[in-house]
Amino acid sequence: MIICLEFSHYDVKSSNTISAKDFALSMVASADINHINKLLDRVDNLGNDPDLGVRITFEEFKSFADLRRRLEPLAMAIFNYGKVNGLLTKQDLKRAAHHVCGVDLTDRVVNIIFHVFDTNHDGNLSSEEFVRALQR
Template sequence: MVSSPSKSEYIFFVTLLSIPESSFAVAFKMFDTDNNGEIDKEEFKTVMSLMRSQHRQGIGHRDGLRAGLNMSGSVEDGGLVEYFFGKDGSDKLKHDKFTQFLKDLTEEMLRLEFAHYDYKRRGTISAKDFALSMVAAADASHLGKLLDRVEDLSKHAHLQDVRISLKEFKQFAELRSKLGPFSLALFAYGKANGLLTMKDFKRAASQVCGVSLSDNVIEIAFHVFDSNRDGNLSVEEFLRVLHRREKDISQPIAKGLCQYFSDGWNGSKKCSSP
């Protein structure tokens, strides 16, 4: 029987989910003093403390404890750390093992999100449910009109019957994680060709981000983010909603990683945020 995670482990998971793989790789390598791709338990605890201070989801847990939660010990002393470093804490954690753990954790969270909509366990979700997952992070001031367009899907027979698979759901999530280059690509295509077509959207996702989106996913996005109902994507609205979701999950706060290290070591080097 699998036990429920402790409060410490819950906070640990929240912190891990807030960390972009690229950011952890930077910190990991800086603490890997002998450059052998491994760090020990104490080094890892320092990395996690750094990550909490740099990411919104972990900001309330800077000391390893969260206000309002009654627990003893730090976040990094739970069962997961035992898994990484062994019972006596003497094992070394390899970079590849931890980044794979992060990927697996993110994948599991996506699977659980998909299962929330696929409550009948059909292996697919409706176009409406997929659209709801798209707009879930929208600002309250814009949510009403987005939900109206989601409801409007039922008036379009070809969209009403569309089903989205877990694979398609994950592909769209991967696109969200590459929002920076994708944003630039969308604006570039739009400026070069006038109106942004579904074909342009698909090409940008594929060629710039390496993500293959299905026609159904793209058509649903165009319908939901068509602000003036002219059949075209409102690029700014689309990107604003997706950026809000990704920002809430993983945006670093205030200082970049390198600035943090510079402050800690009283160094003079300057570095931009990742």
């Protein structure tokens, strides 16, 4: 299973958890090359936020991977769950992932997603940017 291999790549101490930074790196690894530097800067800033100094379990990692595999229905749902202007709140993302994809995202995972992809720090995700980053 490729998910297990990718997780174990980051879990060098075999602790069954990975750092928030490693999780964020795995998210942006396949992002649009035109935005990669900006996203990597956001990943580097993870250490500056004490609330994001968390460890991610394999189950959380796998949930996000499952969400990525169901990106097409998620993208359609995002536009239904998001605000009219195409912006998603944390609750919108959790609701869409659960109801459409059957994936439960923990608050830790959602906080990291928002830290990396909420580039203007307004508490919302641009649904278009988020989906585009995950599609690659």
